[in-house]
Amino acid sequence: MAAAKTLMPIVRCGLTLGTNIPDFYEIVTAPIMKILNQWFESEPLKATLATDAVIGAMTSPSNPGSGYVLLHHVMGEIEEEKGAWGYVEGGMGGLSQAVASSARSHGVDIFTEKDVGQVLVGSDGAAKGVVLKDGTEIHSKVVLSNATPYVTFKDLTPQTALSPEFIKAVDQIDYTSPVTKINVALDRLPNFLAAPTPDGKPGPHHQCSIHLNCDSVDALETAYKEAMNGRPSAKPMLEMTIPSVLDPTLAPPGGHVVSFFTQFTPYHIEGREWTDQDREAYADNVFDWVERYAPGFKQSVVGRDILAPPDLERIFGLTGGNIFHGSMSLDQLYLARPLTSVSNYRSPVKGLYLCGSGSHPGGGVMGAPGCNAALTVMADLKRQ
Known part of the structure; x- marks a missing residue:
């Protein structure tokens, strides 16, 4: 049942695309040059567009999958302007302050400059909160991490709470960065x-x-x-x-x-x-x-x-320096982001969730991973 729910967004997307599915498949799998050569003749124009197909990615315009990186950079919108980007007044910190202000208005307590040392895992194998590096323990029903999957599972989660197979898979996530x-x-x-x-x-x-x-x-x-x-x-x-x-x-x-x-x-x-x-x-x-x-x-x-x-x-804390919390390559997207076993924001530790760019749909200042993770947490809490 859970697998069916995970697949539903893809099914709905497929129904929406209809006869455009072949074109969509091509753009997410092909080298971007294959796509650009179909539409443009000017070399400077093609090269300029190709830069957004490799930005933040250790890949070239002739490598398969670079088409998706370009798509990822133009799929958003600002004030109904598709593909547009915008500046946050006061710098990017202004966005964090706006989110914090909204959260505080709903009774949220926010602590900064308080490094997390480890996720607390109880004898039942479920997350019980976190312990800060100064020794302070904060108990909670759930823990959401917007750190990279590597930091979350290798640095913050007790290794005894994870299987050797899972740890090995985390080690194989690609964080190569060219930036x-x-x-x-x-x-x-x-x-x-x-x-x-x-x-x-x-x-x-x-x-x-x-x-x-x-x-x-x-x-x-x-x-x-x-x-x-x-x-x-x-x-x-x-x-x-x-x-x-x-x-x-x-x-x-x-x-x-x-x-x-x-x-x-x-x-x-x-x-x-x-x-x-x-x-x-x-x-x-x-x-x-x-x-x-x-x-x-x-x-x-x-x-x-x-x-x-x-x-x-x-x-x-960007593992490898990767701005996307993990390469946006074909093997690390959608149902495989960051791994096939944790693509639904849940982790092997009950109550521990991923909510950062290392989860679907990936990097970019859009809030989609956090929103999706929050909905997943609320659904799980309702079932408890």
């Missing part, structure tokens, strides 16, 4: 050669996602292969946004903040750990490329923060 994030503070707005704004006033292009070094698909393929060989890409793929153009609360008058999503970079550089020198050299190379598109960019930089894959893992 190095660079946050930059500028004393003036970048002035691009392609659309000059010498007066310093923002143009429409400053409000968008700006894709650089994507003039050809071959360039993306080369960048991917370099990272697979253990080296940061010499000509990295760059996705650049300037949120302060739309949200002046993020920077002082005249100043701006820039966010770079850069690829491809390996977790280890030719088998060794990243050094501060590696980080600075990579960022220097990124800025050299940006300078070619926007002369004067390097001179306008007043500060920068460089986060390689190991930094994203250490600071934010």
